[in-house]
Amino acid sequence: MTKVPQRPLPSPTPESQPFWDGCKNHQLLIQKCKDCGDLRFPPRLLCPSCSSLETEWVPSSGKGEIWSHAIFHKVYHPAFERNIPYVVAVVELEEGVRMVTNIVGCASDEVKIGMPVEVFFDDTAPEVTIPRFKPSKAEESQVRTDEDQGPLPQR
């Protein structure tokens, strides 16, 4: 069997470490400004609204909707070859922040802007868990494995 190349994994920074720690505990945390209360993503040092350095982390409901998306039919990285076609989406969480993620659990041509989605935690590697999203109404059993559409983990 040929070896499947390693997927890129995040290397947390001091600002993002609590986010990735949260994912490991299967909790989606969002950074919140302690001074003005604004939420922000990706994690960063300063509040863009009020320049405060004081932050805290609050749990997200993990629910949101697809703000936009694109479908990869062409291989840009060998580690994703067997997932073609796969969906990269920008999901807007109920709390208002947007993140880049994958949509799995439905065919790529079923993905639509405005579709309600919810997070699930993909324990990609021993040291890192990646949040991905699936259609909200999908039953667990309908979530496809990595033989199908979505870029699920290689174990």
Next chain:
Amino acid sequence: MSERLRGKYCIAGIGESELGHLDRQTTISLNLIASKRALDDAGISAKEVDGIIAMSSSRGGASLLSLRLGELLGMTPLSFILDLDLEGATAAAMVQHAVMALEAGMCRAVLCVLGGTGKTSQEEEEFYAPYGMFDITARYAIAAMRHMHRYGTTSRQLGLIAVAERAHARLNPIATMKEPMTIDEHQGSPWAVEPLHMLDCPVQSDGAGAYVVVPKARAKDLKHSPAFIMGMGQSHPHREILDSASLTASGAKVSGEMAFRMAGLSLPDVDVAELSDPVTYAVLVQLEDYGFCKKGEAGAFLETEGIELNKAKIPVNTHGGLLSCANVPGILHITEAVKQLRNGCGQRQVPEAEVALVSGSGGVMSTHVTLVLGK
């Protein structure tokens, strides 16, 4: 520099980050800390600053570092950004560039910041790559999908841009892509990243362009009639797509208004437009933002008036653009505009072209510059 600038501008505040071996810090975080301290020291809010200069080769920095720092500081949209590198002379030269920008009325306050750690910013690797999101085309695809959803724009309408530019390239002796292209060929080309086809994107190309700028007084006895710089504007709405308010609008609107105001002209005065076309979708958005048609109506506009020579009121990308002339970022749009104003374009000449609109853009509709050139 000119004596009339003596004492006209000042350094209002200063800031420094921690120094030494800072294992837990990144280039971005150190630049942000120094910037915040300088703003606090000046007693000026970040929102008041609309210009920023950073060092392009800051160790561990990223492309468009100045814009990313401005965005993280909450300064966007910015009207002046500069990533500068004169090695050890950069910090001192920044003062001069800040004064030039202020004197030219490009902005009201400029933040200059320089430094780093040697550690690269991980954001790309951290929040995009694990999801298989690679290549700038994917970001444009997400933007185009949003426009399609909001306004009903279709891939076929985007294709009309590619087809028109190819038709123009066939009339341009220096263009690299001269095979005829039909709309069906566009529609049948493989996906780059859906909803963008390969024929929505330029191919890699080598090449270069250049131009010389002199004062009007020097223009009396040049070999060719000069193209006068009538209007200029910049507006930079975001660096990263997650920080953009909208991916269905660009900096063309604000920078266009600045440039037309400076020129004392408006869009109906324009005879020919050379608009930044890193993908077809970028052109479509600019047609709306510059006012060729209303927001959301560019798809229908392309099906009726369009952008093609001898059909459109204002032909766009008469040289073939990045898509079909050559993928040399932006410079050939300027050389083509000058050729049009010189009446030197042969078969693709726009009759009596007197005013040209030129744009440049970078990132994913992140940076935007508008020029209005005249005879």
